[in-house]
Amino acid sequence: MGGAVDQRINIRMALATEVIQNLAQAGYRACIAPIERLAELEAEYNAITSRDVWRRSPHLSQHRFDFTRPTDFSVKSIIVVAAPVTPVRLGFKYRGTHHSFEAPPLSGDYDQDVARMKKVITDTIGPLGLHVADSNLPTKVLASHTGLLQNGINNMGYIPGMGSFFRLTSFFSDLQPSDNTWNEQHLVAPVCRECGLCMDACPTGCISQEVYDVGRCLSLLSKEPSDFPDWVKKRWHNSLIGCRVCQQICPMNRSVLDEAANGIEFSEAETEAILSGVPFDTLDQATRDKLRYFHLAAFYSILPRNLRLLLEKSGEPV
Incomplete structure (x- = not known):
């Protein structure tokens, strides 16, 4: 009996590794955190947002995250995925002269990336009856704890091959994590x-x-x-x-x-x-x-x- 249980656990853990590998083949980087860390993540986020600088800032204080889990399946993990983005400059014509200025490296292409990420995950775990659902979590904090990114002293996150130019997305799933990797402290590169x-x-x-x-x-x-x-x-x-x-x-x-x-x-x-x-x-x-x-x-x-x-x-x- 015990051997059969161990085999099922090993299969689920191997599946988590397969998800990460398939996302990598599609051009993304990913880590998977156990759902048991969600409460810690929420507590840390509440501590961050209670700071004076956060509460006084119109920009920072408008950020809202939702830590509610889906109820239609038993959530076991949070999948965090990074997609590379390209540094961009936008052109402006003014009084006959062309000017080019730096802009946030964001574009509508990222929406397609999110759909593609979700499809890769679903194609990998769906045939086994497992699920994936969108989430709205503080992904940078989460990615730091999982080791997906390293922190710079400039408060930017860095991923090998992407530098600080990436976007993060997270998903809830009933996929079993392959391990319980979790950095208690946010490590600096x-x-x-x-x-x-x-x-x-x-x-x-x-x-x-x-x-x-x-x-x-x-x-x-x-x-x-x-x-x-x-x-x-x-x-x-x-x-x-x-x-x-x-x-x-x-x-x-x-x-x-x-x-x-x-x-x-x-x-x-x-x-x-x-x-x-x-x-x-x-x-x-x-x-x-x-x-x-x-x-x-x-x-x-x-x-x-x-x-x-x-x-x-x-x-x-x-």
């Missing part, structure tokens, strides 16, 4: 302890070997709807949304940045409309589609301000 390039390059000085001060991070400040603090200098701005300085200089991103791509172009009329703050719903359909595709629609209320700063930095009177 060893290379960070010997490097320090991001500390020297960070315009706001929010990075050190001891602490990352999110309240001074330009990436966060550029996403807030309020005016920038007086101490933030205009010349520091370098991206439509967020900040790319520490990622661009990081050795772990070197090969990924070589694959950076130019995205779509915004015409002179489109640029003028964005700068003037035309309500999103009254923009031309083509302009709205571009903004949605590159996940800028959610940031549209602050996009005119940030675009204006970048144009001024480029020497354009706006």
Whole structure:
């Protein structure tokens, strides 16, 4: 009897390894955490969101996650999957001159990635009567605990071959994890302890070997709807949304940045409309589609301000 039980456990564990391997063949990286860690994950997330800097930030405080498990099957694991994304620049025509600015490396292609991930998992475990369901969990924290990523001292996650340019998705499943790998502490990439390039390059000085001060991070400040603090200098701005300085200089991103791509172009009329703050719903359909595709629609209320700063930095009177 005991031998039969052990055999079934070994088969389920081998299946988890097969899921990870099949996702890797499709271009993704994955880890599987036991569902017993969900309560720890929720407690840690609640501790993070109770911090003053989180509660005071309009951008951070809007994040919402759901730790509720599906009820139509017995959940045994959380599958975390990383998909590579390409660093991107978007073009803007303004007063007869073409400008190219860094943008978040997000696009509508990622929705197709999520569907593809789920299909790979379903094709692997579905024939055995197992299930997969979408989840909305704090994936970066989860991926750090599982060892899927390493943490930089700049608060970015890094995955070999992807650097910090990836998107994370998680799924609930009744698949048995192959092991119980779980890092109690969030481990910092060893290379960070010997490097320090991001500390020297960070315009706001929010990075050190001891602490990352999110309240001074330009990436966060550029996403807030309020005016920038007086101490933030205009010349520091370098991206439509967020900040790319520490990622661009990081050795772990070197090969990924070589694959950076130019995205779509915004015409002179489109640029003028964005700068003037035309309500999103009254923009031309083509302009709205571009903004949605590159996940800028959610940031549209602050996009005119940030675009204006970048144009001024480029020497354009706006």
